[in-house]
Amino acid sequence: MKNVLQSLYLLQLLDTELDELRELRGDLPDTVNKMEEEHTLLENRIEECEEAMKKGAVERQQMEKQSLELIAKIDRYKGQQLEVTNNREYDALTREMETAENTITSNESQVEHIIKRAEELKSSKTDLEGRRDVLVGELEVKRQELEEILAATREEEKTLEARRVELLKEIKERDLVLYTRIREAKGKAVAPIRRESCSGCYNIVPPQLILEVKKNDRLFKCEHCGRILVSEEIAQETSI
Numbered sequence: 001m002k003n004v005l006q007s008l009y010l011l012q013l014l015d016t017e018l019d020e021l022r023e024l025r026g027d028l029p030d031t032v033n034k035m036e037e038e039h040t041l042l043e044n045r046i047e048e049c050e051e052a053m054k055k056g057a058v059e060r061q062q063m064e065k066q067s068l069e070l071i072a073k074i075d076r077y078k079g080q081q082l083e084v085t086n087n088r089e090y091d092a093l094t095r096e097m098e099t100a101e102n103t104i105t106s107n108e109s110q111v112e113h114i115i116k117r118a119e120e121l122k123s124s125k126t127d128l129e130g131r132r133d134v135l136v137g138e139l140e141v142k143r144q145e146l147e148e149i150l151a152a153t154r155e156e157e158k159t160l161e162a163r164r165v166e167l168l169k170e171i172k173e174r175d176l177v178l179y180t181r182i183r184e185a186k187g188k189a190v191a192p193i194r195r196e197s198c199s200g201c202y203n204i205v206p207p208q209l210i211l212e213v214k215k216n217d218r219l220f221k222c223e224h225c226g227r228i229l230v231s232e233e234i235a236q237e238t239s240i
Contacts, residue, residue, distance in 0.1 A: 002216040002234070007170050008179055009230050009238045012190035014164045015183065017240060021153045021160075028146045035139045042132040049125040056114045056121070063107040063114075070100040163240075175219070182227055191227040192235035201225035 077093045077100075084090045168176065182189035191200030193213055198205055203224040205213075213220050214231045222229055 001218060004171070004175060005216055005219070005228075005230050005234050006238050007167060008175060008228060009190045009192070009234055010240070011164065011167055011171065011179065012183075012188060013238065013240050014160055014167065016188065018157065018160050018164070021157050024153060025146065025149050028142060028149065032139070032142050032146055035135060035142060039132065039135055039139060042128055042135065046125055046128045046132065049121045049128065053118055053121050053125075056118050060111050060114045063111055067104045067107045070104050074100050160240075178219075179228070186225060186227060189228055190230055191222060191225075192230050192232060194232065194235075198222040198225060198227065198229060200227040205229065 074097050077097045081090055081093050084093065171179075179189045186200065188200055191198050193199070193205050193210055196205060196207075196210060197203060201222060201224050203222070205222065209220060209223070209229075212218065213229050214233065216231055216234060220229045221227060
């Protein structure tokens with residue numbers, strides 16, 4: 001059982017070291033991720049503006065082309081009106097001219113709207129590009145800061161992770177489940193008894209329980225915080 005207690009305490013030491021290394025990064029990873037997401041969003045919105053402007057330009061070109069074709073038709077209709085021999089043909093040409101003129105008027109109105117919308121899109125695109133450029137600069141700084149921290153801790157973290165993986169092979173599933181549950185709730189799952197107190201919550205450990213823990217033959221938990229208690233002997237003999 002002593003080996004079990006030593007393994008659990010060593011696991012706690014490794015996890016504490018890993019936690020401290022990760023704390024050096026602070027909120028930088030989250031900050032970088034959020035900035036990257038914002039960058040992607042801005043790029044998408046810029047692309048949407050560009051696509052909308054292209055679509056508007058195509059629609060404007062089509063309408064202007066159609067209007068020019070209709071103007072040419074109207075001129076032909078006027079010439080044909082001079083050649084018709086009855087009112088029915090004259091009225092038919094007049095209706096065609098009116099339809100063409102209405103379409104031209106509608107196209108002119110829509111082209112004005114497209115021009116106005118294009119100006120708005122261009123302004124939005126310029127604003128978005130400005131925000132993106134500022135963000136890119138800030139993101140580069142944050143990425144550099146994070147990379148410097150990662151570079152300084154990468155090898156140590158890799159070594160600790162490898163040792164942790166090997167150590168887990170020695171710990172029974174039920175003990176690991178208990179350790180994990182306490183760690184998730186308390187931050188640290190294993191606490192040596194120091195000066196007759198639990199080093200996790202600093203409450204006094206009853207003398208009888210201290211004697212039992214010192215035997216290193218069973219797994220005991222603190223009556224106050226629920227952490228796994230280990231003796232001073234285990235703590236002294238176990239190190240990273």
